[in-house]
Amino acid sequence: MTVVSVPELRNKFSRAARLGPAFAALFLVFALSNSVGSLSKPPPDPRAMMMVQEGQLALSRGDTDGAIDAFEAALALDPGFDEAFVALADATRAQGLTGKSIDYYRRVLEGDPRHFGALAGEGQALAQKGALAKARRNLAVLQSLCGANCPETVGLRMAINAGPSASLAAEDAGAAPLSN
Incomplete structure (x- = not known):
């Protein structure tokens, strides 16, 4: 059996007291980052969904300008609505603006690869x-x-x-x- 002196115990205790808060903070950061990552997106604004439907109808009629206006209005109502970005990208691609459409697609893929x-x-x-x-x-x-x-x-x-x-x-x- 080894005998530990009082100064040696005090030294170990002070080291643990110094490192304890750092480990607690690190644990808290990991716990919060995991819980935040598991949160789902809120449902889209119903008005934005209606505008996307209007835009898709306009796009099916060949009215790409009207479709783009509707998709942009949907994004004004709900800036995080991925389906509106995808629809806007589809419409700009239909106009021949492939570079612009790629930017819109990538904006969605940044949030949801x-x-x-x-x-x-x-x-x-x-x-x-x-x-x-x-x-x-x-x-x-x-x-x-x-x-x-x-x-x-x-x-x-x-x-x-x-x-x-x-x-x-x-x-x-x-x-x-x-x-x-």
Whole structure:
């Protein structure tokens, strides 16, 4: 049996007293970060949902400007409504603004990297721009998340197989320097 002297015990106690609050704070940070991460998003504003439906109806009629206005109004009502961002991205992609649509898709993916619609839409926009390798990465992620036959995966696969859009090819041909 070893005998511990009083100064040695006092030294161990003071070390524990100094480190105890730091360990308690560290434990609290980890406990709070885990509980905050598990919180779900609040349900979207019903008015924003109505505006998204109006926008989708306008988009189905071919009125992309009206659709974009409705989607932007939905985002004014509920700035965190992911489906409004995805719909806005789809509408801007329909206008040929693939770069802008990619920004909207990525905004959704920052908050939810597993959002099927944003992954598929971003992949389709990338395929339209000719970034097929990046589009294939999105396809691989989608296949691992929802399978090979989910609608988002099928749509992205078709967009990749179609390659860059015809309008993009025409723009590239027009941008070539003229010969003398």
